[in-house]
Amino acid sequence: MDEAIATYDVVVIGAGPVGENVAERARAAGLSTVIVERELLGGECSFWACEPSKALLRPVVPHADARRVPELSHAVDGPLDVDAVLAYRDRMAAYWKVDDQVDWLDSVSVDLIRGHGRLTGPRQVSVETSDEGTVQLTARHAVALCTGTGTGTALPEIPGLGTVRPWTNREATGADRVPGRLAVVGGGVVAVELATTWQALSSQVTMLARGDEPLAKMEPFAGELVADGLREAGVDIRLGASATSVTRESGADGELRITLADGEEWTADDILFATGRAPRTTDIGLETVGLTPGDWLTVDDTCRVTAVADGVEPAVGDGGHRALTTHQGKYQARIAGAAIGARATGEPVDNARWGAHAATADHAAVPQVVFTTPEIASVGLTTHEAERTGRRVEVVDYDLAHLAGAQQYAKDYRGRARMLIDADHGTVAGVTFAGPGVAELLHSATIAVAGEVPIERLWHAVPAFPTISEVWLRLLETYREKAR
Template identity: 70%
Template sequence: MDDTSRTYDVIVIGAGPVGENVADRTKAAGLSTVIVESELLGGECSYWACEPSKALLRPVLARADARRVPGLRKVVAGPLDVPAVLAHRDDIVFHWQDDDQVAWLNSVSVDIVRGHGRLDGPRQVVVTSSDGGTVRLIARHVVAVCTGTRAALPDLPGLDEVRVWTSREATSAAAVPGRLVVVGGGVVAVEMATAWRALGAEVTQLVRGEVLLPGREPFAGELVAEGLREAGVDVRFATSVTSVARQDGPDGEVRVTLADGEQLVADELLFAIGRAPRTDDLGLETIGLSPGDWLKADDTCRVGDVDDGWLYAVGDVNHRALLTHQGKYQARIAGAVIGARVNGEPLDETKWGAHVTTADSEAVPQVVFSDPEVAHVGVTAQEAERAGRRIQVVDNDFLSVAGAVQYAEDFRGKARMVVDLDRGTVVGVTFVGPGVAELLQSATVAVVGEVPVERLWHAVPPFPTISEVWLRLLEAYRG
């Protein structure tokens, strides 16, 4: 790449699903747009997170469901076809090639610059390619940072010398480790423990706290822990790692020392303890911000700590809701906002594609693809109480739901509905059990739409389906 400069209306740094959606919307608004990416177009979700993890988990959960159905249990009693599962994962991620994403961006006339992009003062981005060449990009109007996050790692003795797994290695590994230690109790830790145990690894999961999936209804973590243990995962709570070391070179055993002095030996060690923003080498210091910080953005994804309002932070990097679907939601809104502001149009919150990201604070849906699955949206009972809301908590254990019994002979799970008594609306829903992921959109519509509970009586669930749990929850609410 030769030293040169180019000018666009909008510069987007980061070509994951979020950046691609911002670029698509700004280009559709008539703004010249360029997107900068140092790795694969399509980003973390496409190659090292959502897509490959679900490709690994889908056969695991399908087999688990089949084992609960009379007539199928013996048929699926054997092990998974590991080479076929890994090959399917590789197909899902297009063998880590981004040709399709390049073709799509070309089809919507968004320019692509490959290399590491850094801010270099207001509205300026310098991109350095792998061969050392540079190009200076100048934005007439907006720079949108869509760089996402990376796996956080602890400050532990010996960690720098140990080739540990993060979420990237856990979703892209070419072979099943004989022994895997997973450190963490959140979504990534739970899902990867589920997947690799089912694929044949001996898995030990170390959780610093007392529960899995903190921040959700407590029963969700309890049921998932029970499922992991039944699958053969050694789940340990209140357990901390003090040091790690790899013996006999980069492919040797990993020794993990715990706070009580016990040592565990594994073939691979996965840290899944959280995420950190990819802003440490973004040039934030050139515009008066601190490298490595999250970028605080308002409901239109504009960064408020920068003069003249030219900087936007969209997706995980703004720390509003670290989920691909929420990031794409933000991107659609941010793209519309940028187009409207540049073109001098009023921001209309009532039209299709409203100009504020209200769902980030009111109704964030998420599925944990564990066995059992966890699906939740809105607030938990504890969160509602902390906010001073007057609520009624309604629970159902699925035993009275005919569709659940049809779905699985031993359907163990629980549903919870949190009702705001002053508003008469549902503000939070959690489902735990086989196949409950597909229930979540109905709950999301109820929460986002602020549907009065009395109206939900007239949303009749079909019989016999798992969705009949809504009727049981409403009956319990009425008492």
């Protein structure tokens, strides 16, 4: 087999949104950069997660919203056009083609090697390609590990699971047919979003969740409202349910039989596991730099892996196990790329302008949207997290249905807002919104939390009337009344 050897300032393993951002920032710092990818450029988010899943949900949410407006409800009585929804999904996933990503890499002068990259030592990478043999790469300054979770759905060890062809997020977002009956195992964000999607596309969905409510890591009222929305849509939610075995009857297309821990049996045509993610670090040569294959990687605020002796290899995005969202991974990538450039030029990383080389938002201001009906939007601490960490907060709640903007949105609007105020500093420590149309409130909340805006100044951020953003004024008024 032929072998090529090349040297770059920076080698990036993984060409998802995170890897692309690291590469762009490193290149902008004047460093020669190559990116290595064995699957589709753009990664999980572009083709099997964020983009296709939100494309599937995009028709679902306005369809549900229109039903809440009496003058429009008659126009949306029928089901969604499944073929049209799937066609829209295909378009938003670029038909699983990477031409735009290749053009973009060319435009920023980042080289591309297609193949499976593995570390072979500090700043050394071997790439097995399908058509160019093996390529040996040396990085003068850093190898950035941006493999994320990829296909790493954390499937449980259940007898029979390996023989029934279970769905993960990839099968669920890329499916070209609607299963008659779909069992969704899990109660987190992926589970509730995909249950919302497939129930709206005329599948009969059963959710098997171990906990007492979906979305256990968020404020309890968020999970309660999402559960209510799923039930109203027709989803059968089985709480406290755990699958112990799975079998498929009568061949590859036969009925699935699911046995639960309490001995009850359940049947379905397909089963989707949304039970968390595992790091995609098993086969990337971690052992050659003193790390354990398959582990999450501990990183500092500049995204360097703390356990690597020379502290050079950064792990950016999901693999660093800080905040497992695409937008947070891209944020880390911008910081890591800039930090690599700073170190290469001798700039003091800890004195960077605007704090650009420290991922402080990972600790206190991580935003998240759950695209269900209703939507959930949150940033910063939850009440439980504040209690667990000993943070003194004051909890302020408000019923969104009292807002004129919410009444414009839907006659029977149901929603809730919660703001946590840091009792020692008089700033917003966390916000959660639950209700139709709340996703667009999130960035204002993120600015309030990340910017540590004093409550006294928030009084002067005037919300437009009649919009749901008026909730900010009502939360502040409620806080003032409580303080009297």
